[in-house]
Amino acid sequence: MKQDVLLLIFLIIWAGVGGYLFYLDRQVKRLKAELSFKRSDNQEQK
Amino acid sequence: MNSKQSVWFEGLKIFTLVWMAFVIAAAILVAPEASGFVSTSKVIFFHVPVAWVAVLAFLVSAVYSVLFLRRRKMEYDTWSSSSAALGFLFAILATITGSMWAKNEWGSYWNWDPRETSIVILLLIYAAYFALRSAIESPESKAQLSAVYSILAFLTVPFLIFVVPRVIFTLHPQNPIFANEAKQRMTPSIRWVFFSSLFAFSLLYYWILRLKVDVERIKSSLHQTGEVK
Numbered sequence: 001m002k003q004d005v006l007l008l009i010f011l012i013i014w015a016g017v018g019g020y021l022f023y024l025d026r027q028v029k030r031l032k033a034e035l036s037f038k039r040s041d042n043q044e045q046k
Numbered sequence: 047m048n049s050k051q052s053v054w055f056e057g058l059k060i061f062t063l064v065w066m067a068f069v070i071a072a073a074i075l076v077a078p079e080a081s082g083f084v085s086t087s088k089v090i091f092f093h094v095p096v097a098w099v100a101v102l103a104f105l106v107s108a109v110y111s112v113l114f115l116r117r118r119k120m121e122y123d124t125w126s127s128s129s130a131a132l133g134f135l136f137a138i139l140a141t142i143t144g145s146m147w148a149k150n151e152w153g154s155y156w157n158w159d160p161r162e163t164s165i166v167i168l169l170l171i172y173a174a175y176f177a178l179r180s181a182i183e184s185p186e187s188k189a190q191l192s193a194v195y196s197i198l199a200f201l202t203v204p205f206l207i208f209v210v211p212r213v214i215f216t217l218h219p220q221n222p223i224f225a226n227e228a229k230q231r232m233t234p235s236i237r238w239v240f241f242s243s244l245f246a247f248s249l250l251y252y253w254i255l256r257l258k259v260d261v262e263r264i265k266s267s268l269h270q271t272g273e274v275k
Contacts, residue, residue, distance in 0.1 A: 005150050006086045009143040010070075013092050016139045017250065024257040031264040038271050 055256060062249040069239065069246045077239040080232075089147050091239055095247035097140035097165075101207055103133030103251060104172070108200035111193035123189035124266075126196055127179060128258040132251060134172050141165050152217055161218040164206040171199050 073091040080087035110126035113119075144162070145155040156162060175195055182188040211218060232240060 003086070005147060006088050006092075009089055009092055009146050012143055012146065013096055013139055016135060017096075017254070020135060021250075021254050021257065024254065024261055028257055028260050028264065031261060031268065035264055035267055035271075038268065042271065 058249065059253055062246065062253055065242070066246045066250065069243045072239045073243065077236050078233065080236065089143070090236075091243045093140060093143045093147060094240070095243045096136050096143065097207075098244055099247050099251045100133045100136035100140055101203060102248060103129045103136060103255075104200050104203050106255075107133060107196050111196040114189060114193045115197075120185065120189060123185075123193065124259055124262045125255075126193060128255055128262060130172060130175055130196060131258065132255055134169070134176070136251070137165060137169055137172070141169065157217065159218055160214040160216045161211045164210045168203065168206050171202060175199055 069091070073088055077088060077091065080090075107126045107130040110122045110129065114122035114126060141162075144165075148157060148159075148162075149155045152159075175192060178195055179188055179192050182191060
């Protein structure tokens with residue numbers, strides 16, 4: 001039982017922290033790509 | 047972020063991952079179990095650092111709020127709100143993991159223990175902070191009001207986290223770092239792993255905070271070009 005509790009707590013923390021870290025990392029990459037596309041698009045229009 | 051900062055940040059990420067892996071291995075393999083617990087005492091290596099990061103994040107949020115009110119730079123508002131969001135996430139994780147441990151130790155998930163009650167009050171205080179931010183449209187007014195609120199909210203943190211559980215009787219284990227009796231103090235190996243874990247989670251907090259601030263900065267740049275989704 002001792003190890004089950006520790007494992008469960010460990011998994012909850014890493015699901016929360018790791019999941020959020022992964023989400024933010026993906027979001028930064030997506031937004032950077034979007035921004036560079038928009039900037040190059042603006043330059044082409046000029 | 048310039049290239050020098052970027053290299054430094056990449057190095058920090060790798061160091062954090064290695065340090066965290068080391069802490070996890072040490073917590074499982076090296077640190078002994080403390081006596082007198084029904085469930086595992088090793089939860090201290092994960093639950094306490096998460097709670098510590100929540101307090102640290104709320105403190106950073108309050109510090110950036112003070113900086114915003116003094117210098118009126120929107121950049122400080124971004125750091126403040128991002129840190130408050132992380133503090134909220136870590137406080138939720140500390141509450142959930144604490145109640146998992148309480149189920150095994152005390153027999154139920156929730157006991158309205160002073161420590162549990164004070165964290166719920168703290169969560170409600172910071173939930174109101176996000177409600178306030180979402181209710182104001184003007185970025186300047188939002189930043190100004192939420193900076194004042196963030197400072198006031200942080201004033202309750204030392205009281206709710208450090209004072210209330212020491213004034214009112216609590217089932218929650220007391221802080222073993224400053225314990226008076228020798229038998230309640232941490233053994234050197236437990237202390238070593240514990241402080242390593244605090245450091246690892248603090249680094250992890252900084253990593254996530256930088257990412258969150260980056261997201262907000264890029265969103266702001268996209269807003270300026272009128273193309274945010």
